[in-house]
Amino acid sequence: MASDANKISIVTITILCFLLALVKATKVDITQQWKPDFGWEVTCSWNLYMNDTLQSVNLSKNKQQFFIFRPYNEYGNLRKTQTWDLAESIIKVDCVEAVDSGIKGKCVLSIEPQVPPKKDFSFGCEVSGERPYFRMANQEIVVEALIPPSNAEMKAVTSESGRVTLNCTSSGLPAPSIIWTVDGETQRIPHDFHSTPVWNATSKLWDVWSSITPPPEVLDKIQCTPEVIKGNQVVRGASAQYNDAQRQILDGTILIISAMILLLL
Ligand SMILES: *[C@@H]1O[C@H](CO)[C@@H](O)[C@H](O)[C@H]1NC(C)=O
Numbered sequence: 001m002a003s004d005a006n007k008i009s010i011v012t013i014t015i016l017c018f019l020l021a022l023v024k025a026t027k028v029d030i031t032q033q034w035k036p037d038f039g040w041e042v043t044c045s046w047n048l049y050m051n052d053t054l055q056s057v058n059l060s061k062n063k064q065q066f067f068i069f070r071p072y073n074e075y076g077n078l079r080k081t082q083t084w085d086l087a088e089s090i091i092k093v094d095c096v097e098a099v100d101s102g103i104k105g106k107c108v109l110s111i112e113p114q115v116p117p118k119k120d121f122s123f124g125c126e127v128s129g130e131r132p133y134f135r136m137a138n139q140e141i142v143v144e145a146l147i148p149p150s151n152a153e154m155k156a157v158t159s160e161s162g163r164v165t166l167n168c169t170s171s172g173l174p175a176p177s178i179i180w181t182v183d184g185e186t187q188r189i190p191h192d193f194h195s196t197p198v199w200n201a202t203s204k205l206w207d208v209w210s211s212i213t214p215p216p217e218v219l220d221k222i223q224c225t226p227e228v229i230k231g232n233q234v235v236r237g238a239s240a241q242y243n244d245a246q247r248q249i250l251d252g253t254i255l256i257i258s259a260m261i262l263l264l265l
């Protein structure tokens with residue numbers, strides 16, 4: 001019996017501790033996401049003590065404060081937004097306090113690059129409860145100017161002479177380089193032509209291509225792999241192979257066929 005009572009009290013204490021932990025946690029969380037054809041979306045969400053109310057949320061970029069959200073000083077306005085139209089990016093902040101609780105809310109920072117982003121930046125979010133405790137919590141994250149290269153796409157063009165030219169494309173940030181290899185990863189071979197990277201203002205990424213006219217005997221063993229190198233990180237996109245390449249007939253061949261059709265008519 002005694003041991004049963006002990007068990008029950010242990011369980012009770014465990015549950016109480018768990019509930020206390022829930023009540024006591026002033027929590028701040030930051031998440032980041034790259035949204036295709038847009039840019040970054042960074043979200044700071046908070047959760048205060050049950051009996052607390054929000055005093056302020058301070059947002060900072062590279063340790064410099066640039067925005068304060070104070071719902072109760074702004075006459076019950078539970079939302080505050082602001083947009084900065086800068087040369088390098090359009091930045092928007094949208095802070096909302098959950099209507100039903102007063103202890104939860106979030107600030108969403110959207111960054112739409114207008115020119116190729118070069119630098120990482122840090123984003124900080126500091127949340128403070130009301131007097132008399134002014135309980136604070138903060139988080140900081142680094143948003144890296146790194147978007148992994150898209151999977152390689154290969155196109156194969158067959159010329160009149162029967163030689164096949166492969167053209168491989170990818171996009172990413174910073175600009176990916178395209179590596180041609182034969183026999184899996186074992187042997188690198190040089191490209192014949194490649195593009196200088198082109199900034200795509202819609203995708204906010206660098207588009208690149210690279211082409212090669214390999215000896216016919218290695219055609220089936222060739223693959224291209226996009227790769228981004230930043231500092232000591234190497235990030236690769238999936239490779240493409242000749243077997244999954246999109247085949248195209250050379251324009252010249254189409255011209256000849258069209259000419260023949262015209263002659264027949
Ligand atoms: C709110 O709850 C905390 C933790 O349970 C407690 O320490 C504090 O005294 C309470 N504050 C107020 C203002 O009631």
Ligand SMILES: *[C@@H]1O[C@H](CO)[C@@H](O)[C@H](O)[C@H]1NC(C)=O
Nearest residue numbers: 056057058068126127128136
């Ligand atoms: C937020 O910034 C204001 C003004 O700079 C400052 O008074 C306040 O203490 C800051 N709050 C936090 C939680 O850092």
Ligand SMILES: *[C@@H]1O[C@H](CO)[C@@H](O)[C@H](O)[C@H]1NC(C)=O
Nearest residue numbers: 155167168169193209210211
């Ligand atoms: C490779 O493909 C790209 C994108 O489709 C194109 O702009 C480029 O001209 C092609 N290069 C060659 C050598 O065909």
Ligand SMILES: *[C@@H]1O[C@H](CO)[C@@H](O)[C@H](O)[C@H]1NC(C)=O
Nearest residue numbers: 036037200201202203204207
């Ligand atoms: C730029 O990116 C968009 C969307 O990702 C794509 O549809 C478009 O073809 C790209 N533009 C060029 C010139 O490649």
